[in-house]
Amino acid sequence: MPDLPAQPSPTPTPAPDPWAGLQAFTAARIALGRSGTSVPLGAALAFKLAHAHARDAVYSQLNTSELLATIPSLQLPTLQVRSRAQNRQEYLQRPDWGRQLSEESRAQLREQARGSCDVAIILADGLSATAINDHAGPLLGLLVPLLRQAGFQLGPIMLAEQARVAIGDEIGQLLGARLTLVLIGERPGLSAPHSLGAYFTYGPRPGLTDEARNCVSNIRPEGLPYPAAATKLFYLVQEALRRQLSGVGLKDQSDLLAA
Template sequence: MNHIPNPWRQLRQLTPARIALGRAGASLPTDAQLDFQFAHAQARDAVHLALDTHDLALQLEQRGHRVMQLHSAAPDRNTYLQRPDLGRRLDEASAELLDNHAQQHEAGYDLAIVIADGLSALAVQRHALPLLQRIEEQIAKDGWSLAPISLVQQSRVALGDEVGERLKAKMVVMLLGERPGLSSPDSLGLYYTYDPKVGRTDADRNCISNIRLEGLSYNLAAHRLIHLMREACRRQLSGVNLKDEAEMLSLDGDSPNVGNFLLG
């Protein structure tokens, strides 16, 4: 059967969304159907892919970081997917490891960074280290003390607050793989909390999402995060009461533009 093209096909150049696919009779064309099945398989694989914490820890240590490998209370991936509550807390061994470290560093830290698999280890493996490099450059300029990097398996967002609290950190930043979409199996999310404590809610955190090559750039994500951190330290809060008013970076990511780029 002949493929009947869609007159809106030119719009596909502007978005990865599945629009203007055309049709063959009353059905999708074969290539569009196969492409959908491939994207669905990529999303499923991203959810179940295990994070290579050994390789990631090695790369971090080569860059001069001390690394602590932790695990949530969810013992395996199937439990993690079915019991989100277990992914929000550390297991006993990990909690003890952090407590022992905190006893040796009673002064605490300005910032704790947590890297966790979340729902897409693929996103973490591809984007966590390049983003961390941009963040580190700004941390050094502001003189913030940095806790050892925490690598966590089977983790949900809220677990970062427990890590920050146990390390006596003023702030915590979590880099976490986001739930895959059919056009974005490798989207990285960034979550920031000032004065992290167990029991914090989503309203107490700031989120910067869709960090990947086809989405939000590493430079812009780091720029927005540092702005939030500076404002949070000044106002001593984070979450819904802390708005992201960072100046937008130019398209090449080198310098900020003043004002709304849509009105320039």
């Protein structure tokens, strides 16, 4: 009888990757697999797409028409201002200019500011205007009613272009605000190109440094959801105004109240 051809050995089933289950809990790039000495093509292309989204976010612009259509539902006036940086190139090359109002905006606030307020809210494009466009409206829709119910007097909402966090110090001083709340697009990462940060400062005035501020970051549906962010900010703003301080001297103890 002729010899029968040898049967190929069955391909062994690869062992499951113990990291794969963690992919459901994080947007971090884990358990991507391997193709030779590199990652698979799909993972490499996804990385390049995320990098493109991050670059686009840096150069995104405030959708002022949509924001101005949304804010009236909060029953607050709005003002538009700019920093000293006239364009995105200047903004990226001169961070100090992004912290200062332009002469025109400074004069505008001096003319229109009347009296004082407890909280001045500034929407700043920062390094991702997309974050403001996507998240500022839903967050303020929850936070502003809480501030009103607590009896705080709110100033006009400022739309600040080519702006960094510290621009709120000059705005707050010109408005006579006890506290400024700056909502700003955070530096985009490769998993979150549209993350919103909220910085507040008691007693705003030019020359303050970051130790005088508090920050609640990663506000977005995939990070810190709007209701949780609004509740946390409301607690911290109340405490800052009650204790007349912000920054390193103010700690978030809201979890202790719930315990």
